[in-house]
Amino acid sequence: MKANPNTLKPGPFSSRSKILLLILASTLLLANIVLLKETRALTKTYSDQQNQATWFLFHLYKELSELVDEAQRLNESMMNINSTELQYELAWSRFDLLINNKEADSFLSREEVRVYFDSLFVKFQQLEPILVEAKTGSSVAANQFSRATQSLYIEMLDYVTQNFRVASPLYKQQQKSAYELLQAQYTLLGIFVLTVAMLTYFYQRESKFHKALALSDPLTNLANRSALFIDLHHKEETNTPFSLLLLDLNGFKTINDTMGHQAGDIALIDIAERLSHMALDDFSVYRIGGDEFAVIINTARQTAIEEARHHINAVFEKPIHYSEQNCSLSTSLGVACYPQDADNIDFLINLADKRMYKMKFQR
Structure with missing residues (x-):
């Protein structure tokens, strides 16, 4: 690619x-x-x-x-x-x-x-x-x-x-x-x-252009961290149930160290594209910094969360191609549901973050 x-x-x-x-x-x-x-x-x-x-x-x-x-x-x-x-x-x-x-x-x-x-x-x-x-x-x-x-x-x-x-x-x-x-x-x-x-x-x-630019990630064109918080607070204000899935890429540092930062950028772009085109209903994808992504699905049903997990993990099954080389990535996932797990956005993010790192360190 x-x-x-x-x-x-x-x-x-x-x-x-x-x-x-x-x-x-x-x-x-x-x-x-x-x-x-x-x-x-x-x-x-x-x-x-x-x-x-x-x-x-x-x-x-x-x-x-x-x-x-x-x-x-x-x-x-x-x-x-x-x-x-x-x-x-x-x-x-x-x-x-x-x-x-x-x-x-x-x-x-x-x-x-x-x-x-x-x-x-x-x-x-x-x-x-x-x-x-x-x-x-x-x-x-x-x-x-x-x-x-x-x-x-x-x-x-x-x-x-x-x-x-x-x-x-x-x-x-x-x-x-x-x-x-x-x-x-x-x-x-x-x-x-x-x-x-x-x-x-x-x-x-x-004004609209610069507002959209301020809320998007220039590398992947995904919505950025600021956009994530705006959307989360809007859902909190409207009391809309949703699930927040935080992703941390496993193996990304190895790509950067061994193949260079351009290869790392291409890997991020490829992953962002795959996440954006998952076969899920009513979801949003964000790049919140470095090799961390977030996915919001507009439901707190457990079956929908498991389906989202399945599709997210499927994103990483196919290797990344760069300069005639293949490199593999995986992800650690942390999930928190609003309002079941927390009815405060900061607590919700903190909970999802802890669950993500717990999974990462258990590998």
Whole structure:
């Protein structure tokens, strides 16, 4: 038989991939911040018009635009709830000035205009319960508030552009730029969220990989001593009957001394493979250190224990082949049953260990 000791496996994802994703996520976050600043700067370039109507609309538009910005930040982080709430109150006051200030009477003299802005104000007021829910920490409400605010903002912008003919070539260009910036923000935000999700997935997989690595023996790929204790304590907590069989290899030191440590490693790998493929039901195999192994069978019935003994001893009937040489091994077994022999894991292991060494010294 030819076998090589298993080497440490690399993680499921390379460090380079994770670093590139981190750089991408950081770049996207910075790009979003820059675009938010550009959008805000663009809204500030709109100049006052020649009449009071445009003045009121301009300030309402400005407050709604900043509310959209704050709502997007709230959607990204619940830490921005206070600034969003403040901006909502500012936008509310602008609506109130537009609808109730006498200076706006001429602007609202057309019935359809007053009806439109009254209904728009009602829609705006309906955002308040969503914002209150977002204050409780609800990310769903924050997302809903961001989308609803954006929808309200675009609706008003379209109405003013179509009905008040302030859509000069410069204004149209500014509107187009604002829309493109908004679309770019959504695109970058989507890519950013996807990147963060990928990073989260990568690190979750890495965490599972390293946890599995910490609980496995690198030479034989069997579960190790730590995994054994975790499984034993779990069975103790759930009060599950089981039998613990501890194995110590007889003749292993002779192989190491006469044929070398590589031959010893191959012998351990071969024995681990044979133990893993025994014709038993519902059992687990562990390498707990050196030439010591453990087998757990999930029953304390004596017939099942005797069957396990038979299969374990059968594992050692066939010699180990190394470099055209044969070498034989045998095992000393110690068995302890939970909860019959002991209802404490430490006592149980100690009892199985003593029985194993008693058998070893009787040989």
